[in-house]
Amino acid sequence: MRQPPALRESTDxxxxxxxxxxxxxxxxxxxxxxxxxxxxxxxxxxxRLEALLGAEALQGRVLNVGCGTGGFNVxxxxxxxxxxxxxxxxxxxxxxxxxxxxxxxxxxxxxxxLPFSDGVFDVVHCFSVIEHVASVTATIREMVxxxxxxxxxxxxxxxxxxxxxxxxKLLWAPFLPPPLARVYLRLRGRPVAYLATLRRLTRGAxxxxxxxxxxxxxxxxxxxxxxxTLGRARFLIGAYYRLSGVAPYLELVARKT
Numbered sequence: 614m615r616q617p618p619a620l621r622e623s624t625d626x627x628x629x630x631x632x633x634x635x636x637x638x639x640x641x642x643x644x645x646x647x648x649x650x651x652x653x654x655x656x657x658x659x660x661r662l663e664a665l666l667g668a669e670a671l672q673g674r675v676l677n678v679g680c681g682t683g684g685f686n687v688x689x690x691x692x693x694x695x696x697x698x699x700x701x702x703x704x705x706x707x708x709x710x711x712x713x714x715x716x717x718x719x720x721x722x723x724x725x726x727l728p729f730s731d732g733v734f735d736v737v738h739c740f741s742v743i744e745h746v747a748s749v750t751a752t753i754r755e756m757v758x759x760x761x762x763x764x765x766x767x768x769x770x771x772x773x774x775x776x777x778x779x780x781x782k783l784l785w786a787p788f789l790p791p792p793l794a795r796v797y798l799r800l801r802g803r804p805v806a807y808l809a810t811l812r813r814l815t816r817g818a819x820x821x822x823x824x825x826x827x828x829x830x831x832x833x834x835x836x837x838x839x840x841x842t843l844g845r846a847r848f849l850i851g852a853y854y855r856l857s858g859v860a861p862y863l864e865l866v867a868r869k870t
Contacts, residue, residue, distance in 0.1 A: 616649060620711045624648055624682055627704055636781055637803040651684030652691070658740060659688050665834070665866055666736060666765050673735025673764075674717065678724050678756060679742025683709040690716035697734075699727060725751035732761040740769045741779070743819075744812050753822035757869060766828075766867040773813035775861040776850050777840050780811065784846065788813065816863055823867050830868040835860040 616624065628648045632641035647654055663671055671694050677685050680698030682705050689696040697717035700706055701724065709719040722728045724739075724746050737756045746752045756766050771779050778785035781803060789797065795805045816833065823831060839854050839861040854861065 617711070620708065621649055623708050623711060624651075627682060627708060635804060635807050638782060648682070648684075651682065652687035655685040655688040658685060659692060659694075662736070662738060662767055665767065670736055670765060673761075674733060675736045675738060676727075676729070676734040676759060678727070678737060678739040678752075679745070680709065680719060681705050683712055683715060683719065685738070685740070686715050686719070687712065697729075699724070723747070725755060727755045727759050729759045731758055732764075734759050735761060735764045737764070737766045739767065742770075743768060744770045744814055745810050749812070749814065749818060750822050750825060753819075754826045757823070757826040757828055757867075760869045762869055764869050766869065767865075768819065768867070769862060769864045770814055770819075772860055772863050773815045774857075774859045775839065776846075776853065777861060778811075779840070780807065782840075814863060819863055819865065828867050828869055830870055832866050832868075833860070834864045834866075837862045837864065 628645045632638045632644045675696040677698045680700045686696050686698045698719040699722050706721040725748050737760050774787045798805045
């Protein structure tokens with residue numbers, strides 16, 4: 614569905630600043646065009662959530678932590694999900710406000726301080742967000758707090774052991790020290806400031822965060838194909854994943870009992 618002019622213009626400006634100016638991605642314009650129908654791009658993520666949790670889980674209230682400009686919420690609401698969105702970015706929430714009423718609406722707040730009562734959501738969805746927060750522990754604690762007992766928390770984030778950086782869309786050495794990462798980005802002609810907002814998380818770090826919040830029932834999945842195996846080093850990197858058992862992304866469902 615074609616976006617209203619004001620929404621399209623705002624979305625284009627937002628993602629041009631992100632893909633071109635912040636990340637320096639060469640084919641940034643193609644990514645901006647895809648964002649004009651981001652709800653279409655988000656449908657597979659909604660389908661994945663339903664596949665892992667079951668359709669009945671999405672009949673309750675769903676919270677999307679780090680909702681960005683709202684594409685996932687639009688896709689979920691169109692499927693009949695009662696979904697709310699929260700994001701720390703003022704520009705992202707301003708774009709969400711340009712949309713017609715979507716699900717349970719949007720709010721601006723940090724993931725470490727969610728503006729909701731205890732146990733009000735059946736499902737909390739957190740895709741490619743937890744690697745940006747100031748405190749992983751506080752973010753997990755808040756997601757657990759707003760989830761009802763018996764509810765589920767879905768998290769998807771890059772794995773520190775992978776050979777890919779999904780934001781810059783570059784081959785990346787695991788645990789590359791920040792000074793070397795900045796040198797590497799400059800050599801690739803990329804801006805470096807965004808690097809300070811990223812953290813590369815391990816499975817152990819995620820497990821510790823949930824354990825500290827009293828949640829120990831975690832199920833990890835390893836179904837994502839490594840994106841970096843499509844390039845010149847695909848055979849070596851593919852062998853690395855096969856032999857090590859490392860997942861390119863950390864995808865999990867936590868159950869609050």
